[in-house]
Amino acid sequence: MQIFSFKKFLKEQFILLSLSAIVGILSALFIAFFLKLLEAATAYRNSHFQLLFLLPIAGWVIYLSYQYLGKNSSKGNNLIIKEAKGNQESVPAVMLPLVLFGTVITHLFGGSAGREGTAVQIGGTVAAKISEWCKLNQQLRSILLICGIGAGFSAVFGTPLTGFVFSLEVLVIGKMEYKAAPYSLIASLIANYFCLQLGIHHTKYFITSSIPMNGEWISIALKVGIASIGFGLAGYLFSYFIELFKKIYSKILPKAWMIPIFGGIIIIILGQWLVGKDYLGLGVDPNYPGAASIVGAFHAGGSFTWSWFWKLLFTTITLSAGFKGGEVTPLFFIGAALGNTLATLFNIPIDLLAGVGFIAVFAAATNTPLACTMMGIELFGAANLPFFAIGCFVAYYCSGHSGIYTSQNIGIAKNSFLQIRNNKLLSQHLSQKELFYHKKWTLVKNKYL
Template identity: 50%
Template sequence: MGLNWNWREHRTLARFVLKWVLLAVPPALLAGSASAFFLWALDVVTRTRWAHPELIWLLPLAGVPIVLIYGRYGKGSEGGNDLLMEHIHEPGAGVPTRLAPLVLGGTLVTHLFGGSAGREGTAIQMAGGLAAGTARALRLSEADTQLLLMCGVAAGFGSVFGTPLTGAVFALEVLTIGRVSYEALIPCLVASVIGDWTCHAWGIHHLDYHRAISGAESLDLLLVVKAAMAGSVFGLTSVLFAELSHALKDGFGRVSRPWLRPVLGGLAVILISRLLGTTDYLGLGVTAPPSNPGAVTILSCFHDGGAGMMSWWWKLLLTALTLSCGFKGGEVTPLFFIGAALGNTLARPLGLPVDLAAGLGFVAVFAGATNTPLACTIMGIELFGAAHTVPLAAACFFAYYFSGHTGIYSSQRVGTPKTGRPDVLAGQALRELRPARRRRDNDGAMTGGAIMSTKPHDIHAREMGQLRIYIPSGERRKPKGLRERLFNPPLYREIIHAAKKDGILNATAHGVQYGYSGAGQPLAPHPEHGNAKLVLCVELIAHRGELETFCRQHAEILKGRVIVYKHLEHWDLRQDDVVVHDATKKELKEGA
């Protein structure tokens, strides 16, 4: 009986690990250093605001330069975390390096003048911008750039919160609901650990979330049931936060002058704070200012009487207002506040210890809002110890399911739908489900098609062509030299890179769940490591002449493939009367 061992496979694995250990370290060092500076600067501006509470009155004006600078120099940077996710899912124009200084400055201004925001978004976006810059400097392929961006997400999250394992799992889990990218397991772990170590090496100490929470040490079934009940409420709360944030953002988006949006939002934040008679729900909300030691904060929520019955709601509302009107920052730290305060409120009705209920809410609302139950369970263990692993997991898992197909990241995609709803399909982004949900509610049933714009537009059609090329997903060209051995991308990625270089309008690769090509045998992906022989489809869209030229120029790699051409019609929307017409003779001639 022989051993099922292939030394070539393990050589390839060792080469992959070595490559990504070397590639993940530089952006992780940069991300950890950026997080260290950011945390130091954030502490400075927070203390400045505490010393000068009158700065809150300048909040509406402070948002104007943020919006104007992003509008003039951002060039797509407004997408923030969603921009990173979109580029990881489908490479486009790239993540601009300027994203790092823009979001850093915008977040510090937001906190200086009293906006209610967090910090994880800033750390992740800085790390993503730096990782993208590193990829461009090293001239990495788009596939390697995607993986390096995931390393940036891991390093940014792990370094800003001091939770390296959570940072690694978060980067793997947050991109696609219900699926984890195991290919990035080691690169993300290396990046998160190095990022956290670098941040500590600069002498930065994270705020003390770490604390032991009370309750039974042994597994208590009733405690787990209570945690699951609380998790359901936390999941519904995450839906409220996500949907309110999206609705407010849509509302502010209707304001024709962008600079006016933060003015209106800032005035609303000031008005609500004045009506409440407190500034407890402004800023980061982790610790209390020296002048008001009795303020409601994340840390106070772990004690009986440390939060009011509606504290969670006021933090939720002010954070949604702040981030929806153009101010910068993250959502995660406010979600910690919302969850801990709500846990404090639910502790007595559910018969839970206050600190345990606050700890469950701390991680579970975050789990529901980001659809990352595994990462949040691990965070609970890293912060509160392993004694309550099962209740923490129950709260996070139930919050994940009860949050439905919603979340704070619109570019997050559905990998495995949480339910059997026919209108939720694998591969859809959450932003695609929101208008679908509105159409279903208004019409009583799903109706296909796009959202009709309230502005009149003219639809101009012209002839295009679609080329579909079917190849095995794991096929590669025979490498020449050491560099190609280390950085030899799969053939389908090489085709897409060549299409980009040749100016093809659109090039994407579509996975296949089951099928065959060229009269071969039907194949299916392996549940753990895929199937390199399973065919996938590379789709190119351009004029027919351009596609024919592309095939001739790259005949070496396309020869013998199953290639299918299909006629399409390309639509351009131009602001004018709403008229749909056939392509003109001139356009048909140009597209031929």
């Protein structure tokens, strides 16, 4: 039986509290630099749309850099999540510069991607390297990596409490990693503070609609719940399309280096001739006057009926082809634009349903409904908290056992009807499900076709 040592406990707490603050500070420095570069790249691309024609070459350069320098960096956020759960696979230091400049290059040449993945990998790499330098044991290393996830998310979006909750919720579906709670909170708060002090300004979103607590409130709550089924399906579709396009690329292209070139060509065709330039890049602000955007989706006419689908298509094609960036900001776009479309159908204030969609599709694709509900409060205020919670949790349940982070463990199945072994990796579940449906289809084909 181990004897509790108060001296050892105090020493451990001092180490964790100190290092979590350092992770927050260093993450903020790198992420502020990244956001400044990203802002400059976006502005330059929007005034030089001809850069889009160089996207295939940019993708090829990103591929080569990861192939020859990246080691296991190409695993991205899934590597950080695995390490935070206690895996022994090392996070290479080169992940930080590769994902930073890979994301900036992707946006500069018109790829549709986000930024949270980059920020989380920056925070995770910082935490991993500090853990190695300080020779921390596996338990303390795991805690510090969770701090890195929280710090990265907090700094990039200006939502420290969301970053804190996200870091605890994202590792295991249905469970929270409370062991890291106080340290991740410190890292997230410090990262956000230093990012603001370095001159980073985050986009402000507003929901001005106010729903009185009467029969109308109940009616709108029911409508939000129904609309959120659509948000959940959109989150599922996003995850499904990324995996689908990866398989298609691998099947039709004999060499891996051809994939980013082919994906870049598809984006050129869609962006230049078939759909339009609205869906290139981040999509927070319009790429040109009158273009669809996240900010515009909160107002009538600020996005179009199928804007949500086009952003989903552009982003999944981009990311599955090996370009770098995150998924979350495109998920914000998809959710807000889908909310804008459904608001007219359900006769709900546009800004309200756009705001719910903004966070609910994110909740569905990342399996983090609590963090997304918190994001609703931090971004839009607490006045519509019940609608945020309804949207996030309904979308979460309706997305099924899917997600963009396949290294998540299924801690608790989303419903009791599915016989899913607890603690199974999401990637294992998806592979087994695919095999099951393939066998069923083979039986049907052999019998009837």
